[in-house]
Amino acid sequence: MSGVTAACSCSENDCTPKSPGYWKNHPEAWPVKEITIGNTTYGYETYSVEEAIAIMQQPVKGDKVYTMFDALIAAKLNGVNCCQSYDVKNKISEGDLWMSMYYFDKDKSPIKASGYAWQKRTRVGCGEIPGGETIYLKLDAYNNGLL
Numbered sequence: 001m002s003g004v005t006a007a008c009s010c011s012e013n014d015c016t017p018k019s020p021g022y023w024k025n026h027p028e029a030w031p032v033k034e035i036t037i038g039n040t041t042y043g044y045e046t047y048s049v050e051e052a053i054a055i056m057q058q059p060v061k062g063d064k065v066y067t068m069f070d071a072l073i074a075a076k077l078n079g080v081n082c083c084q085s086y087d088v089k090n091k092i093s094e095g096d097l098w099m100s101m102y103y104f105d106k107d108k109s110p111i112k113a114s115g116y117a118w119q120k121r122t123r124v125g126c127g128e129i130p131g132g133e134t135i136y137l138k139l140d141a142y143n144n145g146l147l
Contacts, residue, residue, distance in 0.1 A: 044096070063110035
């Protein structure tokens with residue numbers, strides 16, 4: 001995995017990323033009792049393990065916020081005991097911003113796969129983040145051990 005430094009103290013077994021499917025089917029493996037999705041500036045929510053898994057059980061078809069939610073949860077959980085590259089950390093931050101813009105604003109949801117929010121860059125404050133699909137693809141690659 002690129003970006004891992006010698007300062008990391010985790011063993012190779014500890015740092016094998018797990019998919020969203022693993023995390024939603026293994027609540028006993030969660031290394032935290034709560035997890036936060038979103039950004040403090042634009043909106044966030046903190047979920048218990050049970051609440052997060054209930055959202056992860058939602059069908060992703062028809063609303064890409066659930067696709068992003070699953071990938072973001074898995075990436076955050078995978079990073080608790082593991083070293084992450086700067087690029088992965090950056091995508092997690094972008095995913096949190098994206099969720100703040102679209103998940104918590106129900107007027108903008110559902111987000112379709114062909115929709116602007118999933119396909120195009122999004123203006124956030126004075127900057128921009130990539131479209132949801134770009135963020136998701138990087139998180140998905142990380143969660144499936146491809147980075």
